[in-house]
Amino acid sequence: xxxxxxxxxxIASLARIAVTxxxxxxxxxxxxxxxxWIEQLGEVNTDGVAPxxxxxxxxxxxxxxxxxxxxxxxxxLANAPQAxxxxxxxxxxxx
Amino acid sequence: xxxxxxxGIAGIRDGFRAGEFSAREVAEAFNGAVASAKxxxxxxxxxxxHAIAAAEVADKARGAGELLPLSxxxxxxxxxxxxxxxxxxxxxxxxxxxxxxxxSTVTGKLFAAGAGMLGKLNLDQFAMGSSNETSAFGNxxxxxxxxxxxxxxxxxxxxxxGSSSAIAARIVPAxxxxxxxxxxxxxxxxxxxxxxxxxxGRCSRFGIVAFASSLDQAGAxxxxxxxxxxxxxxxxxxxxxxxxxxxxxxxxxxxGLSSNLKGKKVGIPKEYRVDNMPxxxxxxxxxxxxxxxxxxxxxxxxxxPHTRYALPTYYIIAxxxxxxxxxxxxxxxxxxxDLPDGANLQDMYAATRAAGFGPEVKRRxxxxxxxxxxxxxxxxxxKAQKVRALIARDxxxxxxxxxxxxxxxxxxxxxxxxxxxxxxxxxxxxxxFTVPASLAGVPAMSVPAGLDxxxxxLGLQIIGRPLDEQGVLNAGLAIEERAGFTARPQNWWxx
Numbered sequence: 001x002x003x004x005x006x007x008x009x010x011i012a013s014l015a016r017i018a019v020t021x022x023x024x025x026x027x028x029x030x031x032x033x034x035x036x037w038i039e040q041l042g043e044v045n046t047d048g049v050a051p052x053x054x055x056x057x058x059x060x061x062x063x064x065x066x067x068x069x070x071x072x073x074x075x076x077l078a079n080a081p082q083a084x085x086x087x088x089x090x091x092x093x094x095x
Numbered sequence: 096x097x098x099x100x101x102x103g104i105a106g107i108r109d110g111f112r113a114g115e116f117s118a119r120e121v122a123e124a125f126n127g128a129v130a131s132a133k134x135x136x137x138x139x140x141x142x143x144x145h146a147i148a149a150a151e152v153a154d155k156a157r158g159a160g161e162l163l164p165l166s167x168x169x170x171x172x173x174x175x176x177x178x179x180x181x182x183x184x185x186x187x188x189x190x191x192x193x194x195x196x197x198x199s200t201v202t203g204k205l206f207a208a209g210a211g212m213l214g215k216l217n218l219d220q221f222a223m224g225s226s227n228e229t230s231a232f233g234n235x236x237x238x239x240x241x242x243x244x245x246x247x248x249x250x251x252x253x254x255x256x257g258s259s260s261a262i263a264a265r266i267v268p269a270x271x272x273x274x275x276x277x278x279x280x281x282x283x284x285x286x287x288x289x290x291x292x293x294x295x296g297r298c299s300r301f302g303i304v305a306f307a308s309s310l311d312q313a314g315a316x317x318x319x320x321x322x323x324x325x326x327x328x329x330x331x332x333x334x335x336x337x338x339x340x341x342x343x344x345x346x347x348x349x350x351g352l353s354s355n356l357k358g359k360k361v362g363i364p365k366e367y368r369v370d371n372m373p374x375x376x377x378x379x380x381x382x383x384x385x386x387x388x389x390x391x392x393x394x395x396x397x398x399x400p401h402t403r404y405a406l407p408t409y410y411i412i413a414x415x416x417x418x419x420x421x422x423x424x425x426x427x428x429x430x431x432x433d434l435p436d437g438a439n440l441q442d443m444y445a446a447t448r449a450a451g452f453g454p455e456v457k458r459r460x461x462x463x464x465x466x467x468x469x470x471x472x473x474x475x476x477x478k479a480q481k482v483r484a485l486i487a488r489d490x491x492x493x494x495x496x497x498x499x500x501x502x503x504x505x506x507x508x509x510x511x512x513x514x515x516x517x518x519x520x521x522x523x524x525x526x527x528f529t530v531p532a533s534l535a536g537v538p539a540m541s542v543p544a545g546l547d548x549x550x551x552x553l554g555l556q557i558i559g560r561p562l563d564e565q566g567v568l569n570a571g572l573a574i575e576e577r578a579g580f581t582a583r584p585q586n587w588w589x590x
Contacts, residue, residue, distance in 0.1 A: 042478075
């Protein structure tokens with residue numbers, strides 16, 4: 001499998017990263033080089049092997065369903081590029 | 096007598112307790128060393144006030160007889176750990192201006208144990224890199240130089256290159272690192288220091304800027320094995336704020352140190368003998384085998400058959416997790432916002448991320464997005480998770496026969512800055528020996544073992560069973576005692 005310019009534009013759009021034509025042109029061979037190298041995994045017989053998600057056996061812990069923090073609105077907003085009236089502010093999203 | 100800045104953690108702790116110097120003298124000596132070593136570019140910010148404040152507390156505590164494990168010891172902190180009230184950037188512009196209102200669990204533990212902070216150490220952007228050339232704050236330079244008379248600036252390794260450079264230059268006694276595919280061990284090997292990545296889940300990930308969460312693990316970087324044991328002990332422990340944190344007690348690794356390996360079996364995996372590896376590294380590996388035999392261990396040849404698939408597996412799983420983790424940088428809640436005239440919300444996301452992420456970070460996000468996208472998920476991501484299971488099984492099988500494994504840490508000594516940065520794939524290949532243990536989640540460390548013909552440090556890697564950091568540290572100590580590695584870089588950086 002290899003990617004072309006249209007695919008790179010599509011994944012950049014999915015990843016919400018703006019790209020110029022020059023970026024795309026540079027990325028196509030770079031990504032194909034890496035993806036081509038990754039393809040060697042196809043050689044490995046993985047029939048009947050369960051995909052590994054958690055490497056060290058662990059269990060999901062439950063805890064009491066109670067509030068353990070909160071009331072820190074100002075801290076939460078302190079690093080926002082734009083905060084108004086106690087909210088994060090973004091460009092208008094509804095016409 | 097050696098100067099204060101020649102001392103490591105144990106030397107400072109013990110000298111301070113014995114009344115040879117005050118904590119304030121220690122903090123001032125290291126603050127001075129940090130301030131004079133700008134040429135290394137090891138720090139993103141310096142925090143001398145934090146170090147002094149902790150030292151004052153330590154001096155009072157000594158007077159009152161209330162000393163803590165790290166009282167009087169200042170540390171460098173990799174700028175991937177959130178530090179309350181101190182800028183945290185992950186070496187990326189996208190976190191420009193971010194000052195965490197909370198403390199990472201690991202730094203919280205270190206400060207609660209009495210340590211102070213000398214500054215936030217430079218790194219590869221989002222810990223993605225093996226040479227420290229992807230930082231938005233410029234390359235870190237290794238204090239080491241080749242002995243060929245040239246002055247080529249060398250890579251300190253990555254991603255914890257600020258940590259490795261600063262320790263090797265003796266401007267910090269020790270530092271935190273993080274390791275996703277070798278980011279503690281490879282820089283340790285490149286700079287002649289010691290670095291240990293513990294079992295996945297030993298150190299809390301809470302408050303560490305996430306890269307690839309199933310692999311990310313904090314660890315200790317220091318002058319020697321004893322200091323690594325002390326620092327790791329203070330960093331480790333169960334944390335309910337991290338769902339993958341292991342609910343197990345932390346052994347007293349320093350107390351348990353012993354270089355007597357009688358009764359231990361050491362496995363030598365034949366797959367780590369790769370093409371184009373310099374003969375010097377192979378020779379050093381043989382020496383390491385002899386040193387461990389001399390320490391009482393039995394040497395056993397073993398096989399880890401899926402080793403060669405570890406890197407391509409890693410370069411699917413790590414970018415996939417990164418593309419998901421880094422989705423949080425949206426220009427809304429923290430960090431950079433780029434809002435072109437007339438832009439809507441989607442444009443703002445795309446412009447912010449284009450402006451904020453460096454080229455390597457973008458490359459990995461795009462690869463991750465691609466391998467997770469509809470139609471490719473099974474062919475790439477699920478396949479990689481299956482191969483990861485086989486790699487982990489290789490280690491399980493090996494540890495039925497042996498107690499620890501010995502390998503080289505990296506396939507080369509430090510390379511020059513710029514030498515590999517043009518080809519991402521060539522850079523990735525430098526992690527060939529460190530990535531398998533990361534994929535398997537097992538503890539691994541690098542200890543300095545010798546110099547190559549150009550006068551540059553080489554490291555040996557020790558890999559252990561899950562939760563057997565003690566076995567890893569003990570084998571490391573056995574090598575350290577026999578290698579007698581005392582080489583130091585010549586000081587060209589101090590101003």
